[in-house]
Amino acid sequence: MQYAIIDKDWLWTVIETWDKYLPSPIRLIACGGTALTLQNFKASTKDIDFLVPKDDEYRKLIKTLKKLDYRKISGFKWTGPGGFEIDLFTGRQIFTTELLESPLDPDNHIKIRQLKKIYVGVLNDEDFIISKMFRGTLVDEEDCLRLIRARGESFDRKKLEERYREAAQYQLNPDAAIGSLTQLMRRSEE
Numbered sequence: 421m422q423y424a425i426i427d428k429d430w431l432w433t434v435i436e437t438w439d440k441y442l443p444s445p446i447r448l449i450a451c452g453g454t455a456l457t458l459q460n461f462k463a464s465t466k467d468i469d470f471l472v473p474k475d476d477e478y479r480k481l482i483k484t485l486k487k488l489d490y491r492k493i494s495g496f497k498w499t500g501p502g503g504f505e506i507d508l509f510t511g512r513q514i515f516t517t518e519l520l521e522s523p524l525d526p527d528n529h530i531k532i533r534q535l536k537k538i539y540v541g542v543l544n545d546e547d548f549i550i551s552k553m554f555r556g557t558l559v560d561e562e563d564c565l566r567l568i569r570a571r572g573e574s575f576d577r578k579k580l581e582e583r584y585r586e587a588a589q590y591q592l593n594p595d596a597a598i599g600s601l602t603q604l605m606r607r608s609e610e
Contacts, residue, residue, distance in 0.1 A: 425463075425464035425465075425466070426454075426457070426464055426465050426466070426467070426468060426504060427457065427463060427464040428457050428458060428460065428464075431454065431457060431458065431465075431468065434468065434500070435448070435535065435538060435540060436535065437488070438481070438484060438485070438488075438538060439535040439536055439537050439538045441484050441487065441488060442480060442481070442484050442537045442538065443480060443484070444480060444537065445477075445537045445538070445539065446472065446474075446477035446478075446480055446481055446537065446538055446539070447472070447473065447474065447477060447524060447538075447539040447541070448470045448471070448472060448481075448538060448539065448540050448541070449470065449471040449472075449473060449523045449524070449529050449541045449542065449543055450469065450470055450471075450532070450540065450541070450542045450543070451469045451470070451471055451509070451514050451542070451543050451548065451551055452465065452467075452469035452507070452514075452551075452552070452563070453465030453466065453467070453469065453563060454467075454468050454469045454470065454542075455469070455542035455543055455548055456563060456566060456567060458532050458540070458542055459530075459532070459542060459570070461566055461567060461570040462563070462566060466505075467504065467505040467506060467507060468504065468505070468506040468507070469506075469507045469509075469514075470506070470507070470508055470509070471509045471510070471512075471514055471523055471543070472508060472509070472510050473510070473511060473512065473522055473523055473524050474524075475510055475511070478508070478510040481508070482508070485498060485500075488500075488501070489501050490506070493505070496508055496509055496515075514551040515551070515555055516554070516555070517550060517551045517554040517555065517587075518590070519547050519550070519551070519587075520547075520583070520586060520587055523541070523543055523544075523547065527544060528543070528544050528547060529541035529542060529543055529544055530542050530543075530544060545567060545568075545571065545575065545576070545580065546576075546579060546580050546583040546584065547583075548564075548567060549564045549567065549568075549580060549584065549604070550583065550584055550587050552564050553584075553597070553600050553601060553604060554587075554588075554591060554597060556600060561600075561603075561604060561607070564604055565604070565607055565608055568604075568608045569608065577605065580601075581601065581605075584597075584598075584601050585598065585601075588601075
């Protein structure tokens, strides 16, 4: 069966299945649409995106997924039973963006839930936006706007700008990256 959308309930069904078969604890940090869906900022996501910051935990997850008939499509992309796709990143890298610090550091993620063996968190707002905006698609910008608007007055624009500017210095074209932030901030005030 091919899944058209992956909503929050279905995400938890997938994660809880993994939890049953893992040999020992791992930590997953949701990114992309998965992070928004788990926080109730988006009704569904087209695929599942997780960062597994520790290599040994990543290897445990991959070994478990293979036993559950998941298969690798490309570098970080996997497909699950039923045809849904999962992007699994390791370390501090999401697609081509390397985060400045470990997402496991206390201020760098938000705890969502602790299962028996799986800890689930989401990227902090700044790293979420950095990982999306450095990728630079219209869908990524819309997801960032959705997060900013959902946070409302609690969203820390100054903190984002400082962290974003620091991370942009590691991009091939820092000025273009900063320009994307300026555009995002302008759109978020509309």
